[in-house]
Amino acid sequence: MGWKSTELRYGSLSIGIHWLTALLILGVYVFIELQSWFPKGSDTRALMKTWHFQLGLTVFFITLVRIAVRVMGPTPRIIPEIPAWQHWLSKAVQLALYAGMVLLPFAGWMMLSAAGKPVPFFGLELPHLIGENSDLAGQIKETHELIGKVGMFVIGLHTVAALYHHYFMHDNTLLRMLPERKDS
Numbered sequence: 001m002g003w004k005s006t007e008l009r010y011g012s013l014s015i016g017i018h019w020l021t022a023l024l025i026l027g028v029y030v031f032i033e034l035q036s037w038f039p040k041g042s043d044t045r046a047l048m049k050t051w052h053f054q055l056g057l058t059v060f061f062i063t064l065v066r067i068a069v070r071v072m073g074p075t076p077r078i079i080p081e082i083p084a085w086q087h088w089l090s091k092a093v094q095l096a097l098y099a100g101m102v103l104l105p106f107a108g109w110m111m112l113s114a115a116g117k118p119v120p121f122f123g124l125e126l127p128h129l130i131g132e133n134s135d136l137a138g139q140i141k142e143t144h145e146l147i148g149k150v151g152m153f154v155i156g157l158h159t160v161a162a163l164y165h166h167y168f169m170h171d172n173t174l175l176r177m178l179p180e181r182k183d184s
């Protein structure tokens with residue numbers, strides 16, 4: 001399997017990025033949930049938040065590369081062909097996923113900037129994007145949390161659709177996104 005996508009299957013680069021990002025996003029949600037289990041002001045709670053920020057920012061940077069890869073290469077065909085409405089629905093869901101992977105971390109970065117808080121990134125501290133403004137920080141926080149929750153449903157829909165295609169439609173939707181098996 002080559003690193004580039006073809007008309008028949010996703011390349012190893014797209015597959016690697018897809019599953020790495022899915023794992024990172026799982027971590028992003030797990031850490032923001034876990035932090036609420038620890039007392040306010042505790043070091044553990046702060047550490048969990050730091051991991052939420054760092055993994056989220058990693059998703060942001062990887063997604064910028066990913067969009068370039070996506071725009072440059074073909075999207076492998078689904079065989080047998082799917083109805084037009086499923087095609088457009090899947091495009092809409094994928095667009096929403098891309099939008100979330102860029103806008104959510106960006107909003108998080110803006111939120112910490114507006115709150116005047118550090119933006120940690122694996123030992124580095126990223127620059128503030130805007131000046132301090134606590135009202136704005138509060139507004140971005142509400143939007144970030146709302147989109148974050150909607151994101152869980154969109155991911156759920158995407159996952160159920162992939163499994164439905166594999167187990168009920170018996171097409172190659174999911175197989176195209178999995179590493180190629182030697183015997184196939």
Ligand code: HEM
Nearest residue numbers: 028032052053056057059101104105108109145148149151
């Ligand atoms: C894929 C990326 C991200 C997703 C899916 C995501 C999702 C979420 C979710 C679901 C919440 C909690 C909502 C709630 O408890 O009601 C949250 C809170 C938060 N997120 Fe993110 N986030 C992402 C990236 C980031 C980044 C990159 C930053 C900062 C650099 C960030 C900063 C925050 C902050 C400050 C909170 C509020 C934490 C608190 O309660 O104090 N997020 N995020």
Ligand code: HEM
Nearest residue numbers: 021022025070075090094097098155159162163173174177
């Ligand atoms: C956080 C979790 C996930 C995110 C953010 C995500 C995001 C994406 C995105 C943006 C694409 C479009 C790829 C392209 O540009 O062509 C995609 C494709 C795909 N994803 Fe996911 N995904 C996630 C989890 C999953 C899971 C759990 C499964 C399977 C159980 C899955 C199965 C697929 C499949 C089969 C495709 C190819 C669909 C097609 O080409 O029409 N994804 N995913």
